[in-house]
Amino acid sequence: MSLLARKRERELTGFQEGGPYHPSYDLQTDFVMVYGIGKNMQERIRGWKEKGYVVHLMTGVSWGGYQHYLNGEVDGRQHWDEAQKNRRGEPIIHGTSADIPYMVPTIAYADFLTEQIRPAVDAGVEAIHLEEPEFWVEGGYSDAFKRDWEIYYREPWQPPHATVDAQYRASKLKAHLYTRTLDRICSALKEYAKVKYGRDIRFYVPTHSLINYTQWRIVSPESKLLELPGVDGYIAQVWTGTAQTPNVYNGVRKERTFETAFLEYGIMQELVRGTDRRMWFLHDPIADDPKHTWHDYRQNYIRTLVASLLHPHVSRYEVCPWPRRIYQGTYPKQGGDGREGIPAAYATELQIVLHTLADMDQPDTEWLTDNVQVGVLLADSAMYQRNHPEWSEEATAFKYDGTEVASALGSEFMELLDWSPFYGLTLPLLKHGAAVRPVQLDNAGRFAGYLDDYKVLVLSYEYMKPESSGLHNVLAEWVKEGGALIYVGDGSDDFHQVREWWNQGAKAYASPKEHLFACLGVSAALEPGVYPVGKGSLAYADVHPAQCALDPAAAERLRLAVDAAMTQASAAKDAALRWQATNSMVLRRGPYIIAAVLEESVHDEPLTLRGAYVDLLSADLAVRDAVTLAPGQQALLYDLSRVAGDGGVALVAAASRVEGFGEREDGFSFLARGPEGTLASARFRCPREPQAVFIAAAEGPAEQAVFEWHAESATVLIRYANRPESVSVEVRW
Structure with a gap:
């Protein structure tokens, strides 16, 4: 019953958010990454701590609202010569704001960032995430880069476009400069935390995969960070936006979201496999591009989610970035005019998934298909x-x-x-x-x-x-x-x-x-x-x-x-290595079945899984005795034949954080917490059929609730409205 005994200190699930605490996106993960260094940083940290979260800080390391540094207000010297510039001499800009360039990471810039981040250490965060150390391949023309070239190579700067040698050497230098910067920041602040507070602080690097950075033509330190003692791990920033980048197969260029995501998560798993560095896999239920419908977002989210779960050496997850844009944002309607907020069913499904992810640390894993x-x-x-x-x-x-x-x-x-x-x-x-x-x-x-x-x-x-x-x-x-x-x-x-x-x-x-x-x-x-x-x-x-x-x-x-x-x-x-061509991939992780059927494969036959399963991608946690997947479809299932326990009550899945579980002779009870405005589903395996279910909000009267008993699977489905301050649920035999 690991989902009933979750400890936030394990930091299995988390999210990043730049806004203050709000009940509509209180996702009840283990930790939250407060995003951005600003005047209200300490207030935001305190707000999330008060709600029980382990609090980290995240900030951009290659760009940010650092105009006071660029304009000379920090040390009396203008630093616009440190903006990354392309072959035309134009600053390479982050987003659309002309005063937020990507930076050449000089020594002065590293020291500036160190001082900017120091107040977060003082505020008591447990860890700091230095996001996206990125140097664009078209960069390498700014004065700061030319100076570092001459220091590093001991020869005059060469335009990167002059020769393949100059291009290769420019990119090697770019990776070195961000490696140096991260080493300097992490080392200085780890020492500061030890000296001033006698405590350890951890540093992580949220980064796109090596595959995506190469495809999008960006240079980053990637594996070089493993050589830095001050870096404790990574977040694999893989999501629909990266995985939807088209590629070519059999001469056809198109989006292959599942396959691209599978490869992206794969290189990030292998980056830290066998090391003592931590890795979280990121998922995003929407994307940076706001022009898609909820239907499109959901399809591609499932593709990336399932692709990630087929890599069992990683079992920690950033369940989403920017939940505010998910739970408060509006997006184009399917097949019509106007915009709409998140559909209720999708909100419930997301809650089911993010709490399921906290149970993916399963030592018992095996491929159920013959995938060499x-x-x-x-x-x-x-x-x-x-x-x-x-x-x-x-x-x-x-x-x-x-x-x-x-x-x-x-x-x-x-x-x-x-x-x-x-x-x-x-x-x-x-x-x-x-x-x-x-x-x-x-x-x-x-x-x-x-x-x-x-x-x-x-x-x-x-x-x-x-x-x-x-x-x-x-x-x-x-x-x-x-x-x-x-x-x-x-x-x-x-x-x-x-x-x-x-x-x-x-x-x-x-x-x-x-x-x-x-x-x-x-x-x-x-x-x-x-x-x-x-x-x-x-x-x-x-x-x-x-x-x-x-x-x-x-x-x-x-x-x-x-x-x-x-x-x-x-x-x-004298040991057989065998490759059996197939269009399906099925992995078991403990009680969880992760399955996908490939398009453009050896045949177009569907895959049918038979057994007793709970569909974890359905808002009502539907029980199914057979699941059929056509090419291009994926599934995340709970195998009821592998319910843990001794025949007593067992939680299968819930769209809430479930705490305070207690089993008695006349039934069982629990507390559920989740974001305000979402409807929750919870399914339990029970030794007998319940006769009544009572639900009460905090300090409110209990009301009898409707529930659904599924006799064949001996499970009960309970529905209730999520609340961050908890809902009390009592089930009576």
Whole structure:
């Protein structure tokens, strides 16, 4: 009964909000991130604390309302030279306000942010979130950046658009500058909290996934933050806005929200897997783009939600950003004029889901479908290759941030967002039922045994580069011990020529692939095919990975290479690696069943699950003996055959935070808390049929309520109006 014994201190669920406490968005999660440093920050912190929340602070680290710093009011010096600028010399602006630029993170800027955040430590927050350290690829032209280039590289600044080498080096510097800034802020304030208050304070970085930042052409530190002792973890900012970015599969560009989200959450899980760093997965029931209907928001929310739950190594969640815009906002009506607030059923469903998420830390997990796990290696350096000297000035100055529909962009700009080399390696496998996980290549050199959970890895250096030669020693050892490595690439990438370790000093390799092959003990001129390497295997396909997105024949060639490498590795160590093509993915996490059926897959047959389930995506927590999913549909179910307990009362799900549970001979009772104005559902497994249910608001008279008994499942459904100050529910036999 973990949902009945939730401790806020575990910080399993939370949300961010810039406004003061309000009962309409009192979601009853474990913690709240008070957003923004302002004059009323202490008041907002105090308001949420008084309502029982663990309180964190969140603020932007690459932008914010820092005009007093920019205009010289802080230290007597103007700092507009630290605004990120594009090739045209234009400041790169956050949103639409011309006085809020994205910043080059100088030492002075880091020290300014430290002083701005210090009052939050004084106010007693438990943790601080430094949101979105972002440097746009079209940046690199401001005076501050030029100065840092000369300090870092000890050579004159070069325009990033001059050569691929200049572009690559500019992006590496951008990642370094935000790494340095976060290290400086976190270290200074952790020491301050220790010295002044004798307490520990934690720092987290809410960040888009490496996949999304690369696709949207943004540079961020990502895995480099794992090397900073002052950073305690991340929030994976994956939501409908990122996952709806179109990509190309079998030559067709379109939105593939579920698949994109699955890959995005996957790289964020793998970022911290095996480390002591914490990760929360973000969901957003709407999006930054306010032009969609509630129906559209709900569909895409479910796609991202289910995609996240298929990654069982993460069980903490930011259940939404900005609940005020969800519970108080209005959006276009479906098929008509005007706007409307959140539908009552959707509000109830969201409450059911966010409280279910607090129970996802389930040690007992298993795939119920035959989805072979395939890792596709991905490095931070993918972000460094997202501008090219041959692109037009207009293209190199292009900035997309998800606040508009990407499909409405012109074709030239749509192509800039495709990032087909990555999707060419992942979608052909995922669409045929492989549980594709993007694996953080950089971590293979940081953490011993990081690759041990994988038996199959796909790699290409046509859109990213290894940042150290030691990574190849790790990969070679992994293959020789029995791994199946599939290398895909034709050597055509211009960025093989950048000044890096594989072509400097005594090394004279034309590309990092040649060094990798040398470590594997095979010829650099290897013909395409499958080769034994120790107990493992190497499959080599001399095709550019982007072709696997554009051409169905190339995608099939990739699948055949993966299958052949698995077969070769299996024969070498007498242990079967098997890939059964399928269009479905079903994972069990304790009593929860997470299921999805893929479109554009091996067939269009639906999936039917039979048993006794509670549908957690229905406002009435419907009990079903069969659930059928067509391609493109997903489900989140509670398997009643796995109800915990000894046959007594057990909570299955509720659209409230349930506390004060007590079971007696004549029935049971509990307290429920939830946002004002929402209708709650709660379903309990009971040893007998209830005869009456009484509901009372705080300090109010009890009233008999209508309830629904489902004899076949031995469960009761209770409906009541949520209240933040609690509703008392008494069930009598």
